[in-house]
Amino acid sequence: xxxxxxxxxxxxxxxxxxxxxxxxxxxxxxxxxxxxxxxxxxxxxxxxxxxxxxxxxxxxxxxxxxxxxxxxxxxxxxxxxxxxxxxxxxxxxxxxxxxxxxxxxxxxxxxxxxxxxxxxxxxxxxxxxxxxxxxxxxxxxxxxxxxxxxxxxxxxxxxxxxxxxxxxxxxxxxxxxxxxxxxxxxxxxxxxx
Numbered sequence: 001x002x003x004x005x006x007x008x009x010x011x012x013x014x015x016x017x018x019x020x021x022x023x024x025x026x027x028x029x030x031x032x033x034x035x036x037x038x039x040x041x042x043x044x045x046x047x048x049x050x051x052x053x054x055x056x057x058x059x060x061x062x063x064x065x066x067x068x069x070x071x072x073x074x075x076x077x078x079x080x081x082x083x084x085x086x087x088x089x090x091x092x093x094x095x096x097x098x099x100x101x102x103x104x105x106x107x108x109x110x111x112x113x114x115x116x117x118x119x120x121x122x123x124x125x126x127x128x129x130x131x132x133x134x135x136x137x138x139x140x141x142x143x144x145x146x147x148x149x150x151x152x153x154x155x156x157x158x159x160x161x162x163x164x165x166x167x168x169x170x171x172x173x174x175x176x177x178x179x180x181x182x183x184x185x186x187x188x189x190x191x192x193x
Contacts, residue, residue: 012061019054079122079160090158092116098157099127099165102150108134108142110173123161127154130168143167 022041025033041047081088096114103112112131119125127150133139147167154162 015054016058019051019058022051023055079118079125090160092118094158095125095127095154095160098153099129099150102153103129103131103146105149106142106146109146110134111170123163125160125162126164126166127162128166128168130170132171132173133169135172135174139169139172143169 022033022037024030025037026042041051079090081090095116095118099114099116100112103109103114110132112129115128117126117128129146129150133142144167147165150165150167151162154160
């Protein structure tokens with residue numbers, strides 16, 4: 001999570017706790033706080049509106065969070081296919097294993113990671129692939145080839161219609177070793193002088 005988003009979450013939580021504490025002091029006697037709220041906040045009309053606005057905003061955000069949690073897409077650990085003789089369950093691990101087998105066919109791919117997100121409909125399954133790649137002429141074409149190859153393999157092997165495969169190359173590494181690169185750098189440096 002980004003620092004900017006985290007900052008606003010902390011700020012919102014702090015304002016929520018303070019507003020809740022001040023509101024509770026109106027209903028339950030809290031020494032020092034209840035008198036402060038009655039004398040300084042509720043006595044000024046502007047402060048009353050600010051307090052009401054903060055509480056309304058907090059209520060609205062809580063309502064949105066409640067309904068988003070209630071109606072959010074549920075992720076599942078497997079896909080179930082109904083058959084006459086029973087159920088067939090396809091797990092996340094099997095989808096990830098097929099994608100890893102595809103990635104093993106590419107010698108340029110290093111440190112592959114595969115993550116899947118299964119939802120109610122099998123066609124909405126999402127596969128996220130990340131890896132490092134050694135230096136090659138056209139890594140974008142290779143990534144597109146890997147994406148197509150993973151989609152084809154999942155459809156052929158598991159019978160899943162996959163619509164979303166996200167390929168992320170984390171790092172492009174040079175194919176030369178560090179010693180060979182150092183020799184090449186020294187050789188080019190000596191020619192310049």
